[in-house]
């Protein structure tokens with residue numbers, strides 16, 4: 001039963017609300033028609049594309065049939081519906097109708113209503129009973145029954161059970177549709193309408209009109225601005241009691257996008273007051289924060305305000321780190337033995353480890369947990385290989401996974417946050433490596449298979465590109481690590497922090513709670529690399545205009561803002577003339593929009609590198625067309641298909657709905673080891689990748705990087721961003737643009753402090769002090785010291 005309306009504006013009956021909505025519908029465009037068949041259906045999202053035979057419409061459309069698409073709760077073939085929406089011209093399939101709301105059509109004649117009520121939808125009602133219902137309740141019978149099922153009492157042949165069954169079935173079939181219509185007037189799409197209906201059922205309209213702010217708490221993805229818009233439409237006051245609370249939660253959610261884990265109490269209050277936009281006493285916000293804290297919707301701790309998920313992520317990560325550090329490491333080896341083993345590895349690898357590098361191998365093997373950090377070319381990968389080989393020799397275990405009966409017995413677990421970083425790790429070590437999501441068995445909706453109850457197997461865990469790991473992922477990973485596993489975290493502290501909240505690597509380094517080895521000596525430079533030199537000059541704030549002089553693997557081309565796109569295409573043309581594979585060239589830029597943004601560069605490069613031809617298939621997605629042969633990047637994790645955010649692939653086939661029996665448009669993308677078939681609802685999961693964002697390039701490396709740097713990017717040009725971009729190039733780097741914008745950018749420190757409390761959590765939780773390590777700077781252990 002609907003709850004009693006709580007505020008004055010709602011002192012109208014549900015029927016009146018429905019009638020008002022029906023009236024509004026009359027002004028909308030509609031198509032009424034019979035469902036012929038379903039062309040496509042995504043059951044998890046209730047998204048369907050259906051073919052409809054048109055019975056009536058007020059739209060200007062003369063055809064007899066139309067393809068209708070939208071998020072439908074349930075549509076029955078051969079039944080008739082009103083669809084409210086807008087036309088969309090599809091490049092290949094012509095006109096389609098995108099539906100905002102819909103409603104079962106019940107003919108407004110006595111006969112029509114009787115035939116609807118006696119249809120298969122309501123199995124307990126026959127024609128006789130249906131006739132009696134319509135005789136008693138008239139043509140508005142459905143609304144009457146929905147509003148008050150007791151109106152059926154007294155009709156011969158209707159027992160209490162039949163009455164309740166009919167009411168329930170009507171709610172199931174009509175409830176969502178009617179609610180979706182109202183919600184569409186609030187500009188809420190069918191997809192969100194389904195979530196709202198799931199939560200509140202028939203109370204949804206009342207709830208929205210009465211207190212839309214409650215939905216910010218109850219419905220995932222329902223934003224404060226939407227609540228505000230609906231409140232304005234319903235004339236709710238700006239000081240509506242729930243508004244302040246929803247504002248507090250919204251301010252915290254918004255701050256996550258800047259990487260914050262919490263907001264300081266006073267800062268949070270200021271942000272809330274600014275958001276609410278009216279004179280509100282600080283005291284009122286404070287009281288609201290207290291209430292939310294008591295209700296556990298937020299957590300206030302040490303004067304900081306957290307969303308619970310972030311508070312518990314930091315807390316959980318620190319607790320698990322401490323748990324693992326508590327467990328004693330057995331089987332330590334002697335220095336003499338290690339020297340002998342590394343000597344043999346040096347022979348195999350034909351190199352001689354530097355002091356710091358040997359120290360890193362020695363310390364990692366004797367520590368439960370260690371962090372290895374250093375800039376590009378300092379030998380992090382070389383050291384990882386050394387550690388793995390030395391561990392295998394000391395523990396007498398094979399490095400060949402095929403020697404193990406079960407894969408789970410393999411002692412080494414290698415992982416990285418992105419697919420490409422995992423692939424590089426695997427290539428450089430010759431061992432299997434997985435993304436962290438894959439390792440933990442991420443299944444999208446239900447979270448991770450691996451957790452504190454079912455932990456990872458293996459004995460030595462190496463996590464590369466740790467700077468990219470946010471506090472959520474760090475927490476999930478560490479809860480799945482058993483006590484007796486050894487851990488090496490590897491990352492470059494000068495790179496961009498994680499996209500998600502937190503700055504786990506830099507907090508761990510700053511905490512002094514975990515053993516660390518910093519590699520400083522650059523090895524690749526010895527091979528004459530200007531790129532590495534440039535990276536280290538940026539890192540050490542030692543860049544001069546001389547640094548931009550042309551070298552074998554580096555050039556800086558001065559180009560005006562408005563010529564940048566042309567300059568990039570010229571670079572590609574030049575490379576093609578020289579026979580360079582354009583797949584080896586990656587353009588990196590900081591922003592998507594503007595005349596020289598990623599989208600525009602992609603458009604130009606697609607035209608040049610993969611132009612439209614009669615033979616090449618292409619498919620339109622919004623204002624972008626995808627062609628066979630296009631280079632694309634995955635934008636979200638899709639664990640069920642084994643592709644992850646940042647993976648780069650190529651469109652290898654396009655199929656049109658009319659060609660296959662599934663009646664679906666399909667784009668097939670080949671990634672390194674797999675082909676993934678995308679259907680229309682997933683077409684936004686990827687985009688062109690001739691040019692990608694510097695943020696998305698984290699964890700990847702490319703033979704040749706082209707980096708436009710112009711003054712119109714100035715908002716984004718920061719030291720760690722440019723450092724990250726430059727260190728993505730392996731063989732050659734071309735920076736084009738404005739040298740003064742570049743010089744300004746590399747000296748601009750990202751001052752946007754992230755509010756995190758991991759250091760405090762670690763101080764509180766970690767009971768073991770790391771061994772004092774005086775050797776880190778100048779006296780790193782060297783085997784030669786002991787000879």
Ligand SMILES: Nc1ncnc2c1ncn2[C@@H]1O[C@H](COP(=O)(O)OP(=O)(O)OP(=O)(O)O)[C@@H](O)[C@H]1O
Nearest residue numbers: 351352353354375376377378379380381382523524
């Ligand atoms: N001790 C050494 N002696 C000789 N060459 C070395 C030594 N250490 C590393 N190198 C060489 O230096 C180059 C860079 O090393 P490596 O790839 O291990 O560094 P990295 O820190 O992982 O770099 P990046 O972060 O750029 O991948 C490689 O070619 C490697 O073979």
